[in-house]
Amino acid sequence: AQSVTQPDIHITVSEGASLELRCNYSYGATPYLFWYVQSPGQGLQLLLKYFSGDTLVQGIKGFEAEFKRSQSSFNLRKPSVHWSDAAEYFCAVGAGYGNKLVFGAGTILRVKS
Amino acid sequence: KAGVTQTPRYLIKTRGQQVTLSCSPISGHRSVSWYQQTPGQGLQFLFEYFSETQRNKGNFPGRFSGRQFSNSRSEMNVSTLELGDSALYLCASRDKGQKFSEAFFGQGTRLTVV
Numbered sequence: 001a002q003s004v005t006q007p008d009i010h011i012t013v014s015e016g017a018s019l020e021l022r023c024n025y026s027y028g029a030t031p032y033l034f035w036y037v038q039s040p041g042q043g044l045q046l047l048l049k050y051f052s053g054d055t056l057v058q059g060i061k062g063f064e065a066e067f068k069r070s071q072s073s074f075n076l077r078k079p080s081v082h083w084s085d086a087a088e089y090f091c092a093v094g095a096g097y098g099n100k101l102v103f104g105a106g107t108i109l110r111v112k113s
Numbered sequence: 114k115a116g117v118t119q120t121p122r123y124l125i126k127t128r129g130q131q132v133t134l135s136c137s138p139i140s141g142h143r144s145v146s147w148y149q150q151t152p153g154q155g156l157q158f159l160f161e162y163f164s165e166t167q168r169n170k171g172n173f174p175g176r177f178s179g180r181q182f183s184n185s186r187s188e189m190n191v192s193t194l195e196l197g198d199s200a201l202y203l204c205a206s207r208d209k210g211q212k213f214s215e216a217f218f219g220q221g222t223r224l225t226v227v
Contacts, residue, residue: 041220042221043221046217090156100146100171101146101158101216102158
């Protein structure tokens with residue numbers, strides 16, 4: 001069965017520091033991978049997605065992610081974090097028939113000034 | 114273009130009652146998916162509708178049901194509510210239903226069962 005693991009439940013970084021959020025997936029075929037962000041009490045906003053092609057994908061708000069098939073990973077990165085980036089981040093894999101998404105447990109990002 | 118609209122935003126129901134949640138997708142989108150989000154279980158897929166047909170279903174009891182109308186608006190219904198059904202219910206819409214095209218999420222309906 002498809003699954004997504006986000007090993008870090010909480011991460012705290014200083015404003016201006018770099019960020020990397022980890023994501024590992026389990027999926028038998030070519031994965032369709034996504035990163036979403038959720039602010040408290042809000043829905044999910046897509047940051048970026050990977051379907052095929054270049055393994056380094058650029059997203060909104062200065063985020064990027066790199067797909068590494070050999071490591072079954074799709075880590076999210078940002079070179080310089082802003083206080084407004086504080087939120088919960090979800091990695092997801094498209095799975096099965098139709099448009100089902102399987103989400104990881106999420107990583108809560110705290111930004112300290 | 115208006116985003117995905119979910120109504121109501123907040124609901125409080127009593128155990129044993131039933132509830133209906135509504136989702137209006139982005140204009141022109143034909144695929145609507147529903148997800149349940151709880152602190153313990155995270156985000157879990159409930160079901161997906163495309164052109165009024167349920168295309169995929171998650172591992173939830175039969176108390177959870179849904180439907181989609183000809184204008185692509187969708188409703189989900191939960192009967193015989195249990196305390197554990199308290200959650201944020203999110204709806205997501207996609208355009209033509211192309212496999213894994215971008216899903217746009219609504220702000221969710223916060224259901225509290227007391």
